[in-house]
Amino acid sequence: MKHSLPILAALAFSALQAQAQDTIKVGMNGALSGPAAVLGRDALAGLELAIDEINAAGGIKGKKVELIAKDDEAKPPLALKWVQQMVNSDKIVAYFPSTNTTPSLTSLQVTVPAGVPHIIAGTTSDVVCPPGGAPKPCDSNVVRLSILNSWQAAGIAKFAKEKLKVQKVAIMYDSTEYGQDGEHLLEAELKKAGIPIVYKGTFDLGEKAFKPHLTKIKAAGADAILTWTLDFVVAKIAIEKKELGMNEVRMVGSSAITGMALRALGGDAVEGVYMADGMPAAVTSGDDSVKRLLERYRAKTKADPKAGIPYWTTTYYDAMHLLAKSIEKAGTDRAALTKALASAGTWKGTGVTYSLAPEKRNAREAGSAIHIVQVKGGQLVDAR
C-alpha cells in the first residue's frame, strides 16, 4: 500500500471538507493491498484522475465529488463490510465494485436491495451482468463499461487460429475464480476454432516452479501457451520457458497482464508475449485523449515511462465521467440516477466508444471491444 498515506490524508481532508459543505459521495471497493493490488490501485488512479478534473471544473451542480475508497484486499467478506458501510452510513450515490470477480459479486448483495447504482468498470467475469441476459439478466442497478472474459477468450482463439496459425495449444490458468472462468471459456472457444488442447495446467498464485508444467508442454508439442492468470505469474512462466529454450512457443494472455508489472518483472523473457486488451495499444494508437490521460496517469502514479495506461484505469476514468454526466441530468436520487446511467446512449470515451441502453447494460460490443497487443521493446504495441 504505497499510496495509503496520501489516500488517508486525502480522505481525512475531504472528511473535514464534507462537514463544511455538502458533497456528492461515491464509493469504491478494490484490492489496494495484497497480490491483486496492482489492479485495484490502477482502478483507483482512474477514478481519482476523473474526480480531480470534475472538482477542478467546479464539481457537479456546484457540489464537489468525494470518493470513499476502501481496500477489500480482493476478499469478499471485506468487500461486503465496506459496501454496507458505504451504502448505509456514508449514503453514497453510486458504487464502483472491485476489479476482482468474487468481491464484486458479493457487493451486489447490498447494492441491489438498496437500489444503489452499481457501475462495473473492472470486473471482466461473465458471471456478473452476463451479456445477452443469459442465464439471468443484469441486475436492475448495474451497468458495465469493462470488457468480458468470453469476448477475450473468443478474441484470443481467433487470433491464435488466424494470425499465429497454431496447431496445438496448452492452457495455463490459476486456481482462482478468474483463472477457472478463463479456462472454461478458452476451452469452448478453442473447440469451436478446431484447435486441439494438448495440455492443461493449473496452479496457485504463490506457485514457485513452473518447469513441471513446461516440460510437459514441451513434450506435448504445443506451439502456443494460453494463460489466464495475473502478470507476475505470467512473468515467471515466461522466464522459465526461456530457460528451457522453448523460444518458438508463443504466449497469449488475458487482459490482466496488460499492466507494467509483466514487463518490469519479465524483462527480455516476456518480449513477444501477446495479450487481449480492451483498447488498442495506448501509446501507438495516436489517440490524443489517451495520450493526455497517459501523461497525467504517469505523473500521478510515477509509473515507468514505458508503461502504457492500463485499460481498466481508462474504464474507471470513463465510468466516473459517465456518472458525473448522469448526475447532472438526473440528480442524486438512486432510482433516477440508475435510469439515467442505463439510458446514456452512445458516447466517446478514452480511445473507445461506449453505448448503453436500458436493455443493453454492457457498454462495449463483443466483436469490436477486444484488441490483441504484444510486448515489443518493453512497450505494448498492436499485434499484427
Next chain:
Amino acid sequence: MAWQTVIQLLFSGLALGAVYGLVALSYSTIYATRNVINFGQGELVVLGSLLGVSMVVGGKVPVLIALVVAAAVVALAALLVEWLAVRSVKEVTRNMIWVMSTFGLGICMNQLMQKIWGTDPVRFPKFIGKDEPIQLGQVTMLPQELGVIIIAVVVAVAFEAFRRNTLMGKAVRATAMDRDTASLMGIDTRKVVYGSYALSGALATLCGFLVAPIQFADPNGGVLLSVKGFIALVIGGLGSPIGGFLGGLFLGLLEIGSASFISEVWKDVITFGALILVMLIRPSGFFGKLG
C-alpha cells in the same frame, strides 16, 4: 519421459530445495539456542531481498556490499525477534506462547515491509552469470540457479564444520544441550544466543539474495517460505542444521518430482503427506535426535 527432462527437473528440484534448505538452516541456528522456532523467519528472508533490491537496483550498490549491509540490518531484526517475541514471553510464561509471538511479529514485519516497499513483487537482477541460460548437453539452466545450489551447499557444509570443530561452535552446541550447565562451565550463553540470532538473520539475508533473482523479491512470499522451511527442518531433524538443509533439498525434489511425475494438483497433498509420514516413522526427522 526422456532422461534429459528428468535431469532438467532434478536440477529444478535441487534449486528450489536449496532455498528451502537455507531457510531451514537459518531456523535451526535459532532453534539451537532455546529450542524455539521463529515462525516469522520467512519475513527475514523477504526483508533481506527487499533491502537488496533497494540497494542494488535503487542505489547501484555492488551486490557483495549490499549483501553485507543487508545481512547486518536483518541480523538486528533477528535480535529484535529474540528480544520482543522470545525472551520477553518465554521467561514469563514458560509455555508455547512463543509460537504465536514469533508468528505475530512476522506478520507485523510483513505489514511494515508492505508499507515501505509496496505489495508488488519486484525484479532483482541476476548477479551470478548472465540472464541467458547455459546449455549442458540437452539440459539448460540459469547460472544463477546453479550458483544457488553451489553456494547453499558450501554454506551448509561450512556451517556444520563450524559447529563441530570450533570452540564457538561447541559453545553453541553446549548451550543448546543445557543452557544452565553451559553457563556454569563459563560459557557466556547470552552472547551465544545473540550471536545465533544474528547469524540466523545473516543466513536469511543470503537466502533472500539468492532466491530473489529467480523468484522475484516478493513482499507476500514470507509465509510460504516460513512454512516450507519449517517442513524441511522437521523432515531433516530439528536439532541438526545439516539435516534441515538436506530436508530442504529432499522437499524441493519431492515437490518438483510429484508435480512432474504424478500431478501438480496433488503436489501439496504429497508434500504434507510426506511430512506426516516422517513424523510417524521417525518423529525426530532423518538426522535429528529425540529429546
